[in-house]
Amino acid sequence: MAEKSRSKRLMTIGGLIFLALGIILYFAKEPMGLNRKIYDLPIFLIIIGVCSALKGYMSKDKTEEEAALAGKTFAEFLTNNAILLAMLVLVVVICILQPRFMQIRVALDILTQSSTKLIMALGICFTLLIAGTDLSAGRMVGLAAVISASMMQTATYANRFFPDLPQVAVWMPIIIAIIACMVFGALNGFLVAKYDMHPFIATLAVQVIIYGACSLYFDMPPNNSQPIGGIRPDFAQLGQMRLFSGIYRGFPGISILIPIAVVICVIIWFILNKTVFGKNVYAIGGNREAAVVAGINVFRNIMGIFILASCLYGIAGVLEAARTAGATNNYGNGYELDAIAACVVGGVSLNGGIGKVGGIIMGVLIFTIIQYGLQFINVSPMWQQVIKGVIIAVAVAIDLTKYRRK
Amino acid sequence: MEEVIFLRKVFVTALILVLAFASCSFADGVKIGSCIYRFSDAFMLRFRNAMSSESTKEGAELVLADSQNDQATQDSQVDEFIANGVNVLIINPVDRMKSQSIIDKAKSADIPVVFINREPPASILSTYSKAYYVGAKAEESGIEAGEIIAAYFKSHPEADKNKDGKLQFVMLRGENGHQDMILRSRYSVEAISKAGIPPVEIAGAIANWDKLQAMNIMNAFIMSIGPENIEAVIANNDEMALGAVEALKANDYNKGSAEMYIPVVGVDANASALDAMDRGEMLGTVLNDADGQGAAAVKLAVMLAKGQDVSKEVTDGKYIWIPYQKIARGEKK
Numbered sequence: 001m002a003e004k005s006r007s008k009r010l011m012t013i014g015g016l017i018f019l020a021l022g023i024i025l026y027f028a029k030e031p032m033g034l035n036r037k038i039y040d041l042p043i044f045l046i047i048i049g050v051c052s053a054l055k056g057y058m059s060k061d062k063t064e065e066e067a068a069l070a071g072k073t074f075a076e077f078l079t080n081n082a083i084l085l086a087m088l089v090l091v092v093v094i095c096i097l098q099p100r101f102m103q104i105r106v107a108l109d110i111l112t113q114s115s116t117k118l119i120m121a122l123g124i125c126f127t128l129l130i131a132g133t134d135l136s137a138g139r140m141v142g143l144a145a146v147i148s149a150s151m152m153q154t155a156t157y158a159n160r161f162f163p164d165l166p167q168v169a170v171w172m173p174i175i176i177a178i179i180a181c182m183v184f185g186a187l188n189g190f191l192v193a194k195y196d197m198h199p200f201i202a203t204l205a206v207q208v209i210i211y212g213a214c215s216l217y218f219d220m221p222p223n224n225s226q227p228i229g230g231i232r233p234d235f236a237q238l239g240q241m242r243l244f245s246g247i248y249r250g251f252p253g254i255s256i257l258i259p260i261a262v263v264i265c266v267i268i269w270f271i272l273n274k275t276v277f278g279k280n281v282y283a284i285g286g287n288r289e290a291a292v293v294a295g296i297n298v299f300r301n302i303m304g305i306f307i308l309a310s311c312l313y314g315i316a317g318v319l320e321a322a323r324t325a326g327a328t329n330n331y332g333n334g335y336e337l338d339a340i341a342a343c344v345v346g347g348v349s350l351n352g353g354i355g356k357v358g359g360i361i362m363g364v365l366i367f368t369i370i371q372y373g374l375q376f377i378n379v380s381p382m383w384q385q386v387i388k389g390v391i392i393a394v395a396v397a398i399d400l401t402k403y404r405r406k
Numbered sequence: 407m408e409e410v411i412f413l414r415k416v417f418v419t420a421l422i423l424v425l426a427f428a429s430c431s432f433a434d435g436v437k438i439g440s441c442i443y444r445f446s447d448a449f450m451l452r453f454r455n456a457m458s459s460e461s462t463k464e465g466a467e468l469v470l471a472d473s474q475n476d477q478a479t480q481d482s483q484v485d486e487f488i489a490n491g492v493n494v495l496i497i498n499p500v501d502r503m504k505s506q507s508i509i510d511k512a513k514s515a516d517i518p519v520v521f522i523n524r525e526p527p528a529s530i531l532s533t534y535s536k537a538y539y540v541g542a543k544a545e546e547s548g549i550e551a552g553e554i555i556a557a558y559f560k561s562h563p564e565a566d567k568n569k570d571g572k573l574q575f576v577m578l579r580g581e582n583g584h585q586d587m588i589l590r591s592r593y594s595v596e597a598i599s600k601a602g603i604p605p606v607e608i609a610g611a612i613a614n615w616d617k618l619q620a621m622n623i624m625n626a627f628i629m630s631i632g633p634e635n636i637e638a639v640i641a642n643n644d645e646m647a648l649g650a651v652e653a654l655k656a657n658d659y660n661k662g663s664a665e666m667y668i669p670v671v672g673v674d675a676n677a678s679a680l681d682a683m684d685r686g687e688m689l690g691t692v693l694n695d696a697d698g699q700g701a702a703a704v705k706l707a708v709m710l711a712k713g714q715d716v717s718k719e720v721t722d723g724k725y726i727w728i729p730y731q732k733i734a735r736g737e738k739k
Contacts, residue, residue, distance in 0.1 A: 109625060109629060157677070330616065
């Protein structure tokens with residue numbers, strides 16, 4: 001018990017110190033001429049302080065079991081949170097090397113870039129939860145991007161994909177693009193459920209098919225494989241709009257992608273935790289035979305998983321097309337691996353049955369922050385690859401040690 | 407079954423006869439046989455349209471073949487052309503390193519051959535005195551992109567944001583090791599310094615010709631360097647330039663205000679880039695002149711077929727270089 005109250009008190013006090021430091025710096029930075037040295041650091045300190053203090057204060061009613069968990073040894077705490085700690089160290093290093101990192105707009109930018117990745121990861125987590133995988137995810141993003149962009153060009157653009165297409169309502173191409181993805185998702189599900197094919201090989205086959213089909217579509221005259229451009233502003237807004245911009249001086253606004261991702265997170269959390277389908281996903285992933293014996297319709301659930309996942313990839317693809325105001329058949333290439341890696345870092349087990357929405361959000365954020373931070377201090381892309389690989393390997397190694405300990 | 411095979415044989419024979427007759431009827435004028443590596447390539451589409459109109463002008467007959475991106479197909483098409491008695495060949499090789507076989511075929515038939523678009527190595531080209539090349543020098547696209555930026559800098563003194571007389575630029579590069587990436591990067595910077603402005607690369611990254619990657623990278627640069635410290639963006643192609651433009655727009659740059667503007671240049675002159683230039687979001691691009699190259703190739707081929715002296719037309723005895731064309735904002739044709 002003493003252990004518990006000490007850690008709680010530590011958190012509250014630490015939070016309050018951060019908060020106080022933040023407030024002092026906030027008012028001191030103008031007169032002390034620190035504006036160009038610490039940027040928005042005070043605001044970050046205040047936010048961290050408030051969160052930490054609140055968390056320490058709120059966690060009063062811990063049960064005995066949780067208290068025991070909180071009393072874990074320091075070494076265990078270190079290994080369990082190695083990736084998170086590595087990220088924090090990296091962030092501090094980047095802040096020292098390039099103080100511009102401490103800006104609100106950088107944080108918002110990271111959240112924006114995380115949004116589409118998060119949507120992808122939430123889709124792919126379903127396939128990981130049943131101890132499968134989905135290699136076709138990235139190509140589905142490309143398919144959705146190309147289809148939606150091809151129908152969303154301005155009437156005056158010189159190189160239209162469909163020269164005679166009237167100005168259709170924005171929702172129409174989006175629905176068509178997502179449905180196209182869902183058809184391929186259904187194919188994935190069918191191959192896996194009907195023939196009991198390993199998802200790795202089934203989705204690999206579908207990945208190749210999608211890329212070929214998408215390239216054929218992209219190569220249709222008069223487009224002939226030219227990058228699609230001249231995107232209608234109303235469609236581009238879907239990925240570029242910023243909310244609350246300029247409510248105070250210099251506030252860049254919150255990208256529309258962030259609330260979209262939040263809504264999808266809530267929906268997926270609800271599906272996974274509060275619906276029969278969600279319970280079935282965990283059941284199939286945990287022990288397939290037991291699930292069959294328990295009377296779960298595995299065929300229907302697996303179909304559902306792949307179709308739902310492909311719907312999310314489709315959404316991500318449409319948003320990517322809108323955000324970049326363009327598309328080529330190469331969009332989304334390799335996204336599936338990033339999404340799988342983020343899920344794994346976020347604690348989703350490749351053996352199926354284990355994984356939480358919260359963990360996936362953490363995984364995606366950690367990945368994006370590291371990637372963004374390395375790009376920020378202009379680390380060579382080759383080193384970025386090496387570091388990314390190391391993170392994945394370490395994350396999985398830690399994860400497996402944890403399970404073995406249990 | 408046998409009947410089908412027989413019918414097929416009859417059909418093929420008939421087809422060959424028709425083709426033979428057709429070719430005989432052109433025998434009096436100049437007849438050009440031309441292989442295009444792939445018909446669906448947008449650049450080559452413009453190229454062969456230019457060739458067709460030029461040969462009509464010259465009164466020559468142009469026969470085009472689609473090599474479907476397969477060198478073996480192209481080789482047999484060349485055989486067919488020679489068998490049909492063309493006077494000259496215009497070849498857009500599928501694989502420029504394997505153009506020796508085409509040269510050998512042309513040599514044994516004593517027909518001049520003009521290569522286009524993809525340059526065979528000099529060691530292969532020099533094996534036949536009647537082999538020529540019409541194309542653009544890759545380094546020129548870099549030089550011209552650099553010149554667009556340099557010209558803008560000279561006419562807009564406010565573009566030198568920190569007033570140090572130097573040009574702080576961001577470079578977005580294509581695929582690592584690609585010939586165009588190396589030459590364009592190198593020569594665009596060289597052109598700027600030749601124009602008397604010392605260039606300083608404050609940041610650069612490989613974005614693999616890709617709009618999305620370029621956008622994310624540019625975003626990171628805007629955040630880490632600060633848009634007020636970037637004086638120009640040089641991209642190896644238009645797609646990456648457009649990615650940079652999107653990132654700038656997301657940070658309220660290049661949206662029409664004169665103070666919030668960073669000049670961006672690309673290469674290719676694709677439709678989206680011209681569109682962005684119309685809206686004032688992009689400064690300029692460089693056009694690989696398909697029309698000029700197509701016309702020059704046909705002109706050279708006709709002269710060769712007629713046995714005229716081409717030594718005044720070509721440089722180094724074998725080459726015609728068609729310059730790239732600068733397209734800067736406001737000067738678009």
